[in-house]
Amino acid sequence: MRLMAQMAMVMNLDKCIGCHTCSVTCKQAWTNRTGTEYVWFNNVETRPGQGYPRGYEDQEKWKGGWKLNRKGRLGLKGGGRLQSLGTIFFNPKMPAIGDYYEPWTYDYSTLTDAPAQQHTPVARPKSLITGKNINIAWSANWDDDLGGSIEHGHKDVMLKNIADKVKFEFEQTFMFYLPRICEHCLNPSCAASCPSGAIYKRAEDGIVLVDQDRCRGWRKCVSGCPYKKIYFNHKTGKAEKCTFCFPRIEVGLPTVCAETCVGRLRYIGLMLYDADKVLEAASTTDDHDLYEAQRSVFLDPNDPVVMREAEAAGIPRDWVLAAQRSPIWALINTFKVALPLHPEYRTMPMVWYIPPLSPVVDIVRDTGHDAEDGENLFAAIEALRIPIEYLAELFTAGDVAPVDAVLRRLAAMRSYMREINMGRPADESLAEAVGMTGVEIQDMFRLLAIAKYDERYVIPPAHAEQAHALEELATECSLDFDGGPGMGGSGPFGEGSGAPTPIAVENFQMLRERQTSDTVVESEDRQYRQGRTNLLNWDGRGTPEGLFPQNGNKIPGQPGSGSAGSAGSAGSAGSAGSAQDDSPEERQ
Amino acid sequence: MTVTSLSVMSLTATSPTLSYPAVYTPTTPVGGVDTFLWVIFPYICLTVFVVGHLWRYRYDKFGWTTRSSQLYESRMLRLGSPLFHFGILFVLAGHVMGLGVPKSWTDFVGISEGMYHFMAVSIGTVAGVCTVAGMAILIYRRRTVGAVFSATTRMDKTMYVFLGTVIVLGLVNTLVANVFGEYDYRESVSVWFRGIFRFSLKPELMAAAPIGFKLHALAAFSLLALWPFTRLVHVFSAPLGYITRPYIVYRSRDDQLGSRAPRRGWEKIK
Numbered sequence: 001m002r003l004m005a006q007m008a009m010v011m012n013l014d015k016c017i018g019c020h021t022c023s024v025t026c027k028q029a030w031t032n033r034t035g036t037e038y039v040w041f042n043n044v045e046t047r048p049g050q051g052y053p054r055g056y057e058d059q060e061k062w063k064g065g066w067k068l069n070r071k072g073r074l075g076l077k078g079g080g081r082l083q084s085l086g087t088i089f090f091n092p093k094m095p096a097i098g099d100y101y102e103p104w105t106y107d108y109s110t111l112t113d114a115p116a117q118q119h120t121p122v123a124r125p126k127s128l129i130t131g132k133n134i135n136i137a138w139s140a141n142w143d144d145d146l147g148g149s150i151e152h153g154h155k156d157v158m159l160k161n162i163a164d165k166v167k168f169e170f171e172q173t174f175m176f177y178l179p180r181i182c183e184h185c186l187n188p189s190c191a192a193s194c195p196s197g198a199i200y201k202r203a204e205d206g207i208v209l210v211d212q213d214r215c216r217g218w219r220k221c222v223s224g225c226p227y228k229k230i231y232f233n234h235k236t237g238k239a240e241k242c243t244f245c246f247p248r249i250e251v252g253l254p255t256v257c258a259e260t261c262v263g264r265l266r267y268i269g270l271m272l273y274d275a276d277k278v279l280e281a282a283s284t285t286d287d288h289d290l291y292e293a294q295r296s297v298f299l300d301p302n303d304p305v306v307m308r309e310a311e312a313a314g315i316p317r318d319w320v321l322a323a324q325r326s327p328i329w330a331l332i333n334t335f336k337v338a339l340p341l342h343p344e345y346r347t348m349p350m351v352w353y354i355p356p357l358s359p360v361v362d363i364v365r366d367t368g369h370d371a372e373d374g375e376n377l378f379a380a381i382e383a384l385r386i387p388i389e390y391l392a393e394l395f396t397a398g399d400v401a402p403v404d405a406v407l408r409r410l411a412a413m414r415s416y417m418r419e420i421n422m423g424r425p426a427d428e429s430l431a432e433a434v435g436m437t438g439v440e441i442q443d444m445f446r447l448l449a450i451a452k453y454d455e456r457y458v459i460p461p462a463h464a465e466q467a468h469a470l471e472e473l474a475t476e477c478s479l480d481f482d483g484g485p486g487m488g489g490s491g492p493f494g495e496g497s498g499a500p501t502p503i504a505v506e507n508f509q510m511l512r513e514r515q516t517s518d519t520v521v522e523s524e525d526r527q528y529r530q531g532r533t534n535l536l537n538w539d540g541r542g543t544p545e546g547l548f549p550q551n552g553n554k555i556p557g558q559p560g561s562g563s564a565g566s567a568g569s570a571g572s573a574g575s576a577g578s579a580q581d582d583s584p585e586e587r588q
Numbered sequence: 589m590t591v592t593s594l595s596v597m598s599l600t601a602t603s604p605t606l607s608y609p610a611v612y613t614p615t616t617p618v619g620g621v622d623t624f625l626w627v628i629f630p631y632i633c634l635t636v637f638v639v640g641h642l643w644r645y646r647y648d649k650f651g652w653t654t655r656s657s658q659l660y661e662s663r664m665l666r667l668g669s670p671l672f673h674f675g676i677l678f679v680l681a682g683h684v685m686g687l688g689v690p691k692s693w694t695d696f697v698g699i700s701e702g703m704y705h706f707m708a709v710s711i712g713t714v715a716g717v718c719t720v721a722g723m724a725i726l727i728y729r730r731r732t733v734g735a736v737f738s739a740t741t742r743m744d745k746t747m748y749v750f751l752g753t754v755i756v757l758g759l760v761n762t763l764v765a766n767v768f769g770e771y772d773y774r775e776s777v778s779v780w781f782r783g784i785f786r787f788s789l790k791p792e793l794m795a796a797a798p799i800g801f802k803l804h805a806l807a808a809f810s811l812l813a814l815w816p817f818t819r820l821v822h823v824f825s826a827p828l829g830y831i832t833r834p835y836i837v838y839r840s841r842d843d844q845l846g847s848r849a850p851r852r853g854w855e856k857i858k
């Protein structure tokens with residue numbers, strides 16, 4: 001047994017209101033830079049819909065992820081090592097910018113500089129790639145809320161296997177939101193397809209990162225990831241991906257997307273698993289068995305044998321305790337309501353989803369029936385094949401049974417709790433019907449409905465013996481170079497070249513205190529921070545010193561000079577700093 | 589001058605391969621210009637090449653990339669890039685053969701002059717034409733596709749000027765020397781070239797070479813000097829290690845220190 005810990009996430013899709021707050025805050029923190037304008041580490045798709053990039057789920061086209069070869073052995077779907085090197089000069093499976101969308105801005109100055117005139121001036125959209133005028137024809141969420149689905153909804157890849165296609169007519173359709181980040185897979189095909197070996201899985205917490213110093217821009221990972229969650233920074237010429245906000249996770253804070261989620265639907269916690277069994281599980285013959293196969297890789301953190309193994313593997317005690325309290329373990333294993341996204345890609349994804357019951361509830365309600373009633377809901381789950389087949393295409397490679405079981409549990413919980421809330425005796429038969437006890441149902445309800453911050457996010461901080469990595473200025477953030485997140489300008493050899501500039505990841509514990517205190521206090525790290533502000537962890541309360549340049553401060557240099565010199569400013573790093581007009585020096 | 593005459597002497601004294609006075613005429617006077625062009629300049633360029641790469645690797649690992657432009661445009665790249673790259677790799681292999689391997693060796697293994705000539709001309713011409721065609725597509729694409737053009741740096745342009753010059757001159761030389769003329773560069777240019785690395789300097793060989801070869805060699809050495817400062821550094825990270833590496837890479841957070849040594853007082857306890 002090779003026991004490893006994995007930081008994982010579960011999203012409860014019933015609660016997603018599709019507000020895109022997660023996407024926006026993520027973008028502000030990580031991809032608000034030239035080169036990554038089109039990049040959304042977190043995006044929210046309306047399903048049915050094509051997703052972002054368009055039609056990314058069609059692996060017959062993109063060849064992402066893994067497949068079993070004729071001998072039943074696992075190999076990259078995009079081809080083996082030699083084939084990959086043979087197509088290195090041109091990657092035939094890489095999405096073009098048009099598959100994402102051409103990012104744009106507006107020519108705002110025509111508005112602000114317009115003289116008094118009879119007609120309202122218009123700000124034309126300008127491409128952020130070429131600077132030319134463009135006609136906006138697609139974006140990362142163009143089909144939001146099924147917009148335009150009558151025309152292109154049928155292009156949803158997942159509908160291919162559903163005989164009785166979803167009808168995109170107003171009354172008949174169903175809809176839900178699917179927020180997506182990188183899956184931080186146990187068997188990441190992005191890492192496997194990287195010729196330089198620059199993509200690695202952190203041994204401590206399983207977060208998958210791109211080493212910006214080793215990436216050589218071969219752009220094979222972009223096509224290797226079936227979820228298309230590796231993006232090519234077209235200015236720096238390097239691959240970038242969701243970092244699971246590791247600087248925050250390391251000090252016990254949830255990711256930015258989870259922290260800011262309006263629906264409070266994201267859960268973060270640890271999973272222990274046996275790394276030696278991953279390959280075997282990923283090689284399971286039948287696609288339908290992959291969900292169970294992946295579950296079998298996880299280890300029960302309450303099992304004494306596992307606890308001993310964990311100790312032997314050097315996993316700190318508080319991590320094991322955190323794994324026992326992990327909401328992820330509860331949702332995947334105890335309550336069995338979370339399912340992986342596209343297990344058939346065989347990457348063993350680690351961001352799981354509780355499928356939404358709402359398409360079913362909505363339809364029951366629309367027909368005038370009681371949508372809280374267990375009988376009605378069970379009957380509807382039985383009858384509404386299309387939404388359920390659709391969910392199965394997403395979460396269980398098309399196997400309806402597990403989705404069906406999850407929805408029944410959610411339905412049972414719904415009507416069981418209704419009885420209690422109405423002051424009526426609980427109906428234990430509802431619980432039994434889905435193989436649970438009333439207590440379990442109430443526990444599940446607690447976790448799904450009222451769990452507080454520290455129950456939703458059980459994140460043990462990284463360890464003191466590694467503290468130097470967390471210390472101010474010394475983070476080993478592989479992205480915090482000139483041109484990395486938050487850096488602007490370009491060195492002598494093109495965008496983003498030059499010596500690494502240290503990021504100022506401030507003391508996150510301090511932030512945590514600030515966030516949980518009632519008053520807006522000026523943090524004590526002032527002289528420590530020397531007037532720099534890191535917007536990555538600024539919570540919007542108060543005005544930290546250094547948020548604005550001091551008066552009378554001379555603004556030296558051009559943003560472009562970009563080399564080692566511009567260093568210090570990294571304060572602005574992780575976030576907005578990159579806005580091109582924002583000379584890093586200004587912030588000093 | 590002493591350097592050269594010395595080496596000529598030592599060559600006369602020791603080298604058993606001194607069997608081609610037909611091409612190399614010791615009586616050709618070697619002026620200061622020639623010494624500069626064929627001795628000093630190559631060494632300067634090679635030094636810049638080596639030191640430049642070391643420096644860039646230390647200073648700018650983050651800038652060490654192909655800076656692929658495939659995201660912007662793929663139709664022309666699909667044709668141009670493989671054509672150019674496969675072409676240039678064959679051309680490079682040809683140079684290793686033609687410049688690096690002494691004629692006596694090929695003679696020894698029994699490759700006849702005619703056969704060698706035939707191979708060099710045929711493969712060389714095909715590879716050269718592919719390279720030039722591919723490069724033409726790449727340059728045309730850089731200039732005409734708006735997104736690619738705006739991502740082109742000054743260094744890219746400079747690099748293409750030199751790379752283009754070297755490649756075109758090289759192709760012209762291959763055609764002129766092998767098809768029309770009968771100039772045997774393997775007994776002159778190649779000997780001079782190898783001499784640079786063996787510190788046995790023979791500028792007079794180059795001084796007597798046809799102008800096409802002179803220009804090609806000068807442009808090539810200039811390109812070498814430019815190399816570490818352009819995107820061409822990607823050539824040195826050709827990912828051959830991928831063939832043997834395990835698929836999934838695990839790294840500990842501690843390893844992420846990467847190029848940066850831990851700060852004083854924070855070194856790991858061994």
Ligand code: HEM
Pocket residue numbers: 088089090217218654655656657658665669673676677680726727730820822823826827
């Ligand atoms: C040894 C193996 C090599 C590999 C694996 C390799 C790989 C690549 C890759 C992946 C690109 C990016 C293409 C794109 O997506 O835009 C590229 C571009 C380029 N390579 Fe190479 N290369 C190699 C050797 C060479 C050599 C020997 C030269 C020339 C001396 C060269 C010159 C170039 C140039 C000029 C470009 C830019 C093309 C453009 O205008 O976009 N490469 N190379």
Ligand code: SF4
Pocket residue numbers: 181182183184185188189190191208224225226227228229230241347
């Ligand atoms: S989802 Fe993330 S970890 Fe998995 S293959 Fe894609 S980029 Fe890699």
Ligand code: SF4
Pocket residue numbers: 015016017018019020021022023044177179260261262263264265
């Ligand atoms: S912030 Fe939460 S509720 Fe809003 S779109 Fe994102 S996941 Fe859904």
